[in-house]
Amino acid sequence: MSPFWQRWARQLGLPLMGLAVFVMIWGLVADHIHTALGTFPGPVAVAEQSDQLYHEYEREQQRKAQFYVMQEQRNAQMLKENPSYQAVVYPYTGQPTFVSQVGTSLVTVLSGFILASLIAIPLGIAIGLSSNLHAAVNPIIQILRPVSPLAWLPLVTIVVSAVYVSSDPLFSKSYLVSMITVLLCCLWPTIINTAVGVAAISQDLLNVSKVLRLSWWTHVRKIVIPSALPLMFTGLRLSLSIAWMVLIAAEMLAQNPGLGKFVWDEFQNGSSDSLSRIMVAVIVIGLIGFLLDRSMLMLQRWISWDKKTALR
Numbered sequence: 001m002s003p004f005w006q007r008w009a010r011q012l013g014l015p016l017m018g019l020a021v022f023v024m025i026w027g028l029v030a031d032h033i034h035t036a037l038g039t040f041p042g043p044v045a046v047a048e049q050s051d052q053l054y055h056e057y058e059r060e061q062q063r064k065a066q067f068y069v070m071q072e073q074r075n076a077q078m079l080k081e082n083p084s085y086q087a088v089v090y091p092y093t094g095q096p097t098f099v100s101q102v103g104t105s106l107v108t109v110l111s112g113f114i115l116a117s118l119i120a121i122p123l124g125i126a127i128g129l130s131s132n133l134h135a136a137v138n139p140i141i142q143i144l145r146p147v148s149p150l151a152w153l154p155l156v157t158i159v160v161s162a163v164y165v166s167s168d169p170l171f172s173k174s175y176l177v178s179m180i181t182v183l184l185c186c187l188w189p190t191i192i193n194t195a196v197g198v199a200a201i202s203q204d205l206l207n208v209s210k211v212l213r214l215s216w217w218t219h220v221r222k223i224v225i226p227s228a229l230p231l232m233f234t235g236l237r238l239s240l241s242i243a244w245m246v247l248i249a250a251e252m253l254a255q256n257p258g259l260g261k262f263v264w265d266e267f268q269n270g271s272s273d274s275l276s277r278i279m280v281a282v283i284v285i286g287l288i289g290f291l292l293d294r295s296m297l298m299l300q301r302w303i304s305w306d307k308k309t310a311l312r
Contacts, residue, residue, distance in 0.1 A: 041276040046283065049276035057099040064092045098262055098277075102284060105247060105258035108175060112182030113243045117236060119183075120190035124232070125224060127191065128198025145188040149181055149246045153253055156180045174256035181250045186243035193235025197228030233300040237293055244289050259285060 023043050033040035041049070068089070075087040096104070127134045160176050205227060209219045225232075251260025263281050266274045 035275065037270060037275050038272055041279050045276045046279045049273060050280050052273075053098040053277065053280060057097040060094055060097045060100075063094055067092050067094075096257055098281070101258050101262045102288070105251065105260070106288070108178045108251075108258060109182055109240075109243050109247045111175075112179040112247070113186060113240050115179070116183045116187045116239060116243070117190060120187045120235070120239070121194055121232065124191045124194025124235070125198055125220065125228070128195040128228070129220075129224070134195065134199075141188060141191060144184075145192075147185075149185050149249055150253065152181050152184050153177070153250055156184070157254060174254070177254055178247060178250045178256045178258065182243045182247050185246040186239040189238035189242065190232070190235035193231045193238070194228060197231030198224055200231070201227045229300075229304045233296065233304060237296045240292050240296055241289060244285075244292060248285060 027042040027044070030040040030042035071089055075085075075089070078085045079087060123137075127137055157177050160173055160180065164173060164176060201224065205223050209223050214222065247258065248260040248263070250256065251258035252264045253260075255261055255264065259281055263278055266277045266281070
């Protein structure tokens with residue numbers, strides 16, 4: 001076999017073989033697990049329920065389209081009868097579907113992660129450049145870093161409810177609670193790894209910067225950031241994975257719209273299809289987490305000078 005096919009067999013064939021073995025073991029074990037809601041769902045039951053959830057989404061989209069068409073027809077009729085009539089279009093408030101809740105969770109987690117990154121990267125660079133700032137801030141980071149989202153969630157909920165008071169809010173309180181909880185929990189890996197990457201810059205590069213008499217901003221832009229990028233992206237990948245895990249827990253506990261609430265609602269529902277629907281959600285959560293991590297790797301490969309690190 002040529003090296004080309006050997007590489008493809010290793011990169012594609014082995015993962016597919018591993019997945020096939022996993023699915024086979026899952027199907028065999030599931031048949032022997034009996035619960036109060038019936039037999040634990042195997043791959044076939046989960047695939048059927050996935051199709052059902054998607055059809056539910058399509059039906060809800062059709063109802064949504066019909067809702068707006070009926071409003072347009074009603075407003076046109078009212079304007080025909082009364083030209084001074086002020087047409088009003090009401091938003092559709094139908095039942096959220098699994099697909100729509102996936103979208104809600106993705107918007108929330110990316111919002112919290114991006115905002116956390118905008119805070120963590122500059123702070124990490126500043127900490128890495130200043131030993132005094134590191135000594136002052138490090139105890140705070142080490143104290144707050146292990147705090148569970150279960151502890152942050154009630155505090156964030158109370159603060160948002162007290163501070164965010166508006167008759168016409170731009171964002172819903174449930175979105176802000178979930179997003180801020182994600183932000184507070186995923187800051188720390190990026191801060192720590194960015195600071196370590198900045199502090200570990202080669203002395204030769206620092207000497208070059210001094211010889212060229214680079215300004216502080218040019219030094220940071222040309223020397224610090226490129227050198228710290230590999231560790232910075234390691235922190236970003238860790239932060240994104242933590243953000244995704246924290247979001248599901250926050251949505252489940254706070255009953256905020258999203259995948260976490262979907263899982264909790266199905267658990268409370270207790271129907272014969274609940275286990276299969278929960279397993280669909282579990283698989284989708286894992287796949288989205290995998291895709292988010294791969295996306296960060298692709299971004300790192302595009303931006304970073306260290307291409308070998310980006311391939312790991």
